[in-house]
Amino acid sequence: MLAVLLCAAASVVRAQSVCSSDGWCWSNPLPQGNPLWSVWGSASTDVWAVGDAGTILHWDGSAWSGFPSGTTNILYSVWGTASTDVWAVGTSGTILHWDGSAWSASESGTPNYTLRGVWGSASTDVWAVGGSGTTLHWDGSMWSQTSSPNWDLSAVWGSASTDVWAVGAAGAIVHWDGGAWSLVSSGTDNSLYGVWGSASADVWAVDLRGAIVHWDGSTWSQTASSPSSGLSAVWGSASTDVWAVGQAGTILHWDGGAWPTVAASGPTNSLVGVWGSTSTDVWAVGGYGTIVHWDGSAWSAFPSGATNNLRGVWGSASTDVWAVGEGGAILHWDGNAWSGFPSGTTNPLWGVWGSASTDVWAVGWHGTILHWDGGAWSPVSSGTNADLFGVWGSASTDVWVVGEDTAGTILHWDGSAWSPVSSGINVGLFGVWGSASTDVWAVGYDGTILHWDSSGWSVSAGGTPIFLNGVWGSASTDVWAVGDDFGGDARILHWDGGAWSSVSTGTGTMSGLFAVWGSASTDVWAVGLSGTILHRQ
Structure with a gap:
């Protein structure tokens, strides 16, 4: 399956990476990897999708591209009356409006409530609904609160201004x-x-336990269920053409008589939003940035790429980059596309480094160490069963590996064998890199940063509530460390030769980062959860 997904991603040229203003771009998955919650469009060439971390994507008929939202709040719903009048709503009472040229914030007056649904009958009659019975109404000039039963609301739709x-x-x-x-x-x-x-007499609603209820003009009644998979969203082009999507990639279709399951190719990530311009042009979106499309005959995944959690990245050049991850995943970038390579193991791989294109090391759980000689990956004895997380060297005969058991594991390769070296600490280490044999950094749990000066390892920093998983630099005064906080959000630190400081990714990614590498200070890659690959250029 991995190879199939990668080949599919490489063969389609309509995927464009989403970039931030400070130069970090999504490379995998494409167009980006934050969860998407809702999709809507005014036409087949004007489709919007919104999601976590303020993510807003737009489809112009050829490619998905990112748009700045001005917020990092989760956006749960998007809807509009026209290509120049689109609304998006989300957490902390966030309401954004698109006027045809830019997204701007609109005051909701409800900063303490999450808004989960938006719909309207006209540009002067729009509803936004959310927590604790929040029902906001837009009359063309301002949003105002209306009174409603005190229930958390998730979605809204109507047939007219008097039937919502x-x-x-x-x-x-x-x-x-x-x-x-x-x-x-x-x-x-x-x-x-x-x-x-x-x-008005044909309305559907779905729930996370798989139930489907229907309004016939007088009563709501349950008509079907999908007990194995919950449902999150429903949309149709007509009374006999209705789609419901949900957990584990579930897609159901109503043809006027029954709700059979329809299979979609590609990832089975949860789907939480669905919309179409016609019966032969339907989009569904969901977890890990999943986007799937119905063309009238089949559902297919929009080019994305592998969604294995990726833990390590290194390259000998901009056209020779390796990434490793869970399930023994090993991916290679040749300058144009990522492709999969057999590793011979199912153990998670966490670190990769080489002295040349024909001398590359990968390390992972249970003491796993693999070596690439330019033709194939093969196992090498590590002498330990500790989980190994990071690898780096100054030469083919000077390679360091760090890991975790009862203390910070450090191994050294002298060109013939791996041997243990004392770290002097009792916390796990996850990443290692140096500018020279006498200037090596190791990072790990609790924000721990160790430094090697050729005589021994010493503590440079620590005691902060973050995991530092990877470290790399272009020089002794330009070093990057990446990781996540205890909530799983991405963290990036930078060393300028005198001190470590925190740096924003600028992409709003909520996925933790596990490794970083670059060919130069202006060409840096960071990889992480759910296939996340960020690029600083």
Whole structure:
């Protein structure tokens, strides 16, 4: 499966990386890897998708590209009346508006509540719904709060300005008749996450336990269920053409008589948003930046790439880069595309480094050490069963490996064998790099940073609540360390020759980073969870 996904990604040229203003770009997955929550468009050549960390993507009919949102808040829903009038809502009462040229913030007046759904009947009649029964209304000039039953609401849709439905927690369904919101019995106590209809007497709602309920103009009743997979969103082009998507890549289709499952090729990540311009042009989005498309005959994954957690990256040149990760994954970049290589192990690999294109080391769990000789990867005895996380050397006869057991494991390769060296600490080490044989850095748990000056290892920093997983530099005065905080968010530190300082990724990625490498100070790669690959250029 890995090789198939990589080949698919390499063969499609319509994927464009999403870049930040400070030069970090997504390289894998493409177009980016943050979870996406909602998708909507005004036409087949004007589609928006929104997600975590303020992510906003746009499809112009040929490629997905990133747009600055001005926020790092999660965006849960997007909807509009036209290509120049689009709304996105999210956490902390975030409301953004697209006027055809830029996204700008709109005051919601509800900073303490998450907004999860947005829909309207016209540019002067838009609803946003969210936590604790929040129902906001846009009249063309401002947002105002309306009174509604106190239920957390997840989605909103209507057939007209006097017929609007919002669904949410514990089976809550509320209805707007043009004058007030009222609670309507749903027939289920499962939390509902998506709602859509083709007409006032044909409305569907779905929930995370797989239930599907239907409004026929007089009552809501359960019509079907997908007990093995929860459902998150629903949309259709007509009463006989309705799609429901959900967990583990579940896709169901209503043809007017039944809800059969429809398979999608590619990743089985959860899908949480669905929309289409016609019955033959439907998009669904979800976890890890997943984007899948229906062309009228089959669902296919938009080019993404491997989504193994990647832990290590190194290269001998800009056209010869290796990345390693979970399941023994080894990927190679030739300057144009990433492709998979057999590793001979299923142990997670965490570090990779080489002295040349024909002398590359990869290390991982249970003392795993692999060597690339230019033709194949083969195992080499490490003499330990400790989990190994980082590898670096100044030459083919001077290579360091760091890891974790009861203390900070450090191994050294002298050209013929691996031998242990005392670290002097009792916490795990995850990354190692140096500018010379007398200037080597090792990083690890609790923000630990060790330095080797040829006589011994000494502590340079530590005691901060972050994991430092990887370290690399272009010179002794330009060193990068990457990792994550205890909440899993990406962290990047920089050494300028005198001190370590924190640096923002600028991409809003919520995925932890595990390794960093570059060919120069202006060409730096960082890799991490869910196939995340960032590039500083």
